[in-house]
Amino acid sequence: MKSLNRSIKAEELPVHVTYDYQENLPEKIIQFGEGNFLRGFVDWMVHEANKQSLFNGKVVAIQPTPHGRVVPKLNTQDGLYTLALRGIENGHVVESNEIISSISRGINPYSDWDQVLKVAESPDIQFIFSNTTEAGLTYLQEEYEENDSPLSFPGKVTAFLYHRYNVMNASPDAGMVIIPCELVEGNGDLLKELVLRYAGEWKFPAAFSQWVEEHNQFCNSLVDRIVTGYPKDNIKEYYELLGYEDILLTSGEPYHMFAIEAGEDVAECLPFHKAGLNVKWGDVTPYRELKVRLLNGPHTLMFAACYLSGVDTVLEAMEDADLGEFVKSAMNEEILPVVNMDEEEKRQFADSVIERFLNPYNKHYLVDIGMNAVYKFKSRLVPTLLDYVQVNQKLPRSIVFSLAALIIYYRSDRQDGEFLIGKRGDDEYTIRDNKEAITALSQAWEQFAKSENVSQLVTGILQNHELWGRDLNELEGMNALLVECISGILKCGMKDSVKKFAATATK
Template sequence: MERLSRSTTLPASVARPTYDRAALRPGIVHIGLGAFHRAHQAVYTQRALAASFGPWGIVAVNLRSPEPVEALEAQDGLYSVVVRGSDGDAAEVIGATVDWVCAARDSEKVLAYLANPEIRVVTLTVSEKAYGLHPATGGLDLAHPAIAADLAHPHAPTGVLGFLVEGLALRRAAGVSPFTVLCCDNLPSNGRIVRRLVLDMAGRRDPDLARWIADKGSFPCSMVDRIVPAATEATRSLAETLIGARDSLALETEPFLQWVIEDDFVCGRPAWEAGGAIFASDVEPYEKMKLRLLNGSHTLIAHLGLLHGLEYVRDVMAVPELVDQVRRHMKAVVPTLDPVAGIDLDEYQRQLLERFANPAIAHRNIQIAMDCSQKLPQRIFAAAVEALAAGDAAAEFAHVVALWIAVVRKRMDCDDPRREEILAAASSLDPSDPSAAFLAIPGLFPPELVAARGWRDRVNDELEALASTSSRNNP
């Protein structure tokens, strides 16, 4: 079967670009060419272009791996998104990407785009760990490999912050206004965090550059939501059946998608609202809701699955006793949230449970459990601190922490940038205080939790209960 390309004749049932791709000019650089971007920001951009065509083509940049870049090249920038819902499967071919670059192979081309006045927005999905955020100070982690390299060699960047700062420096030198930086990663107040890190890095090389960025630039916050599991051969086979062509970039996702964006752009933006995006003056309530209810519950589900030998989220959601734990967790989260305009939190929780249980979505628990040292602070710890301050025991949050510790100890492995520290803690078992070594990992837990003896005892009680259950099930 032929590979997907601009010459492919698609079945009538397959949605496709309705705008003139040949006339599409680049206006967005996206850094982080992963599945989530392709199923989310690129889909919204395609819808925006269909409703209000303009110079908003995407230049897709992958920092390291050349594979998705090569695949886009081979497929004329096209790929398919298979939406899997209760009413069946539907495919859409996305064509909003107009160029593609592997930064590790051609950093000069990336910088040329960032310096180009036609580029007015830079969107980011690089994962939490890529930003080099110091867990204790909230500033730059100077030991982060990309941060250290880009401070030493600012004109030859390798990391996301290095590219942003050098791109902005080139624009300033040429008398070009800065682009808007739109972070789409799961960080609380993500735009403010990225702004702080960019200004810190810029100030270390040129204080005047930092002042220019602070005065002229913009870093709006955003909240993104769509469940996008890692693609498999089954994904690609299904896409081939639906579109009638081979697609090495095919991905599958759920029908639901959401994007809430702070409307603060310095030089224009696409009409993403035409695709369903919500523009708001304050994104934080939406961010907190999503991080704590969806992402926090996902972390709970992933570790329940790993502890019980269940591969997918849907497998966990098929066990009523485990679903009850998810419901209890959500109930504990709600008092830590602010009111969210237009959102009924009871209905939101119901939708989440339905989405998690979608039998068509094969979202692996091991994928969700990656990088917990970067995810637990905003998903679990922050809510626990607020619950304790309000006089709550924060028991459900202690339960998630105990599950994480139990899974690490069971596997004696984890995919995490702080892997060595975590595994060292897992090897240092104090029967009288089994959580002590984890709570002592520098900068990981908030000091309020480390100092809360009652909460720490609750984590230990949960660990003891999990160990007791495990021994009964494995005599």
């Protein structure tokens, strides 16, 4: 069977595979990140706009971390990959397979930083996109080395812009539109703040910071599409369906929404909406409130409790009577009531989320949702927890139980490089998070192994401001309830604990 690359011709493919390659387009976008989400979302949108001759540009994908593995695969396949969309859209079944050709090449900045700087010199480059996960949009103290890539994502952007500024003689026309897609509130504002911080610490000229401020647009954004990635469990069936092998095959749902805080000038240069895509230009706040609280919040709430109960995917969790009830009860009784939006609109969105969770085509793995889970809990569920307490003068028991499950999930069996390895029965899973979370949780469990004191474990974890943004012990009853939940899980196991909890949570 052939492998996917430019040697494959459209006329050789089955009728259910779409392939519309766009020739000789300039590179207009540099993208920090090359994972499943960006390829199934932004790069797909660029491809759709190119097909209609609305954008006419290509993407250069930059590997965000030293241990990335996608760039060599991208270059082997000439930047091509297949996006398989499966689901229900407007009451109709959607099953599409399209070869996406919007990426021109990938670059590993740790070995080829000079190539990244060469991209910075191109007058055709207009946009920066990114998705380096929430943990990537943070500050990391590091030195500036002109000929080497910074380790952090904001550091890379700073060095990239500084090189462009110098090569193009500080021209206002060299400024860029920067649209981070990390699921962080005010992501554009935060990235700008970090870039200016690095510029100051690296002692770049004040004129550079002024140029960043005046001639570059940092746009807050919100993204929404479930991209489940490489369908490893049924890849042979996909290859037979497509007629070729694709090591970057990416699957996801048809639903998509992209909200971008930018004006008409940006919308005209990036006319996704004219391509029929669901892109909202303007204030992202109402869309963020809905999406983060009612889609991402339940994802984070369910992943540990459901995975440690023995299921692997969101669909399996929702089809389980006890686990599904746990998730739906939390959404309806604890999350939905404190979302500040029109009742009908938020109810419709919540119902659509349940429908998306039950998409029979998606294999959305819970361990993937669990990546960087501590930060996700802080940003997605702590605000809901605090709002619920303020409104009801009591704790949201399902959210607290989900925190207990998360803490249990981070109980590792051993360490493997930067990450921890946990165990579910005989199965191992990788606990991926930033260094602070890994260190804090592993040390807490190491101490517990010596004392077997659940109260001490809980107190130490809750008081960590860096993890949660505040001392959660200060919430009345929080410590006691979390001790109760963790003790119950340790004694009875996760599945039985969820079953008991689901039966009593709303009483």
